[in-house]
Amino acid sequence: MNESHPGRGLGSAIRNLFRSSSPSPPRRRVSRLLRRSRTVVAKHSEEQTARAPGPKSVSPDPDPTAMLGLSETPQSANHDSFDIFEWYPHYQNCQRYFLDHAQHSTPVQAVSAYVNILLPFQRQPYPAHNASSGPLSSTADGITPESSSTSNALPPPVSLLPYIRRLVATGMDYPGMLHGFFGDDWQAGVGPLHEKERCNYLLAARSGGWGVVKSEYDISPLETIPFLRPLQGPLEEEFVAAYKSWSEWLLLRDWEFGPRAPDGLQDSSSQSSRPQSARE
Known part of the structure; x- marks a missing residue:
């Protein structure tokens, strides 16, 4: 891997990691579709509005090739009809998928290792192996997992924002990658956050030099960001x-x-x- 050219090394690593027998689409077509996939939409479709907020029926292992593919147009948080209470169940669906399926798949583990960020099940001393892991409670002896029957109603308090930020800053926030990390509901669930983080990345680049921006995206002490890339497909x-x-x-x-x-x-x-x- 050529570390002196992170962009070139990234492309080579991803191609080798997700190589498949099917031919890859031409670069010009991928660029055009990538830009089209990030077009701002006016509002949620009626089908997505009527969709039940319960857990999705998804396959436990995302397709490695699909993670580099393209998906539908993401949702936008800029339009006036954005409703935070309508958005939240979709975000919870993304949490469940990420905790139950994505973090245990080889493609997501490989990408996370490459961009140097720990997955929830790797975090000690309180790993989150799945969405049914109970929240933490304080006791006289310290912090222990909650054992009540109601602890499984919601996903554990694992934020998806650090993973969105890491994908944006390393130029790996392709729609297919976001789908592989966060599941079928990623557009409505993390799409608004992804859109805001892309804006934040532009502002960070304008407000300081490379070292300042890198420090903002480092997670100390061990999860420092290995490289930065310009915003992809703006x-x-x-x-x-x-x-x-x-x-x-x-x-x-x-x-x-x-x-x-x-x-x-x-x-x-x-x-x-x-x-x-x-x-x-």
């Missing part, structure tokens, strides 16, 4: 959203928001929050 909409977020941050830094916002930048909410005397 769309113009992502640059526009990141630029807007950057501008809002500059206004916040200079205390130019709410009643102090520059003329033309005050929205209706900031106007309504102003004191009555300031609006007269």
Whole structure:
């Protein structure tokens, strides 16, 4: 593996890891489909809205070749119809799939080892082997797993965000990879978080140099990120959203928001929050 060229080494490693007998699609077609797969959609489809929030019926082992393939268009958290309470059951489905199936599959273990991040079942002293692992409770002797019958109702408190961040920063957040990690419901479950993390990565790159950005994506002390790659397959909409977020941050830094916002930048909410005397 050529460590002096992480991008080149990454492509070689992934090709060798997920090599199959079927021919790979042309690079130009993959690039076009990758960009299309990240197009922002207006709202959830009626079929996804009517989908039951219970656990999915999924195969225990993701297809290694499919992890490098392309999936459908991800959901967007930017549109006005985004509902956090509708989103949460989908996120729980992704947690269950990741804990019960993905983390025990060879492809996900190989990718996680390559980008140097531990899976939940590898974390000591309290590994999470599956979604039925009970939450932790405090006792006089320390912290022990909860043994009540209600402990299996929800997945254990394992955040998916560190894994989304690691895939984004290493340029491995392909739709097929996200599907392999988080299951069939990844678009509605982790799609909004993935979209935000891509924006955050752009902002991090703009706010500091390579060393600063790397330190933000390191997980100390042992899970440091081995390499960084530029954002893969960016769309113009992502640059526009990141630029807007950057501008809002500059206004916040200079205390130019709410009643102090520059003329033309005050929205209706900031106007309504102003004191009555300031609006007269």
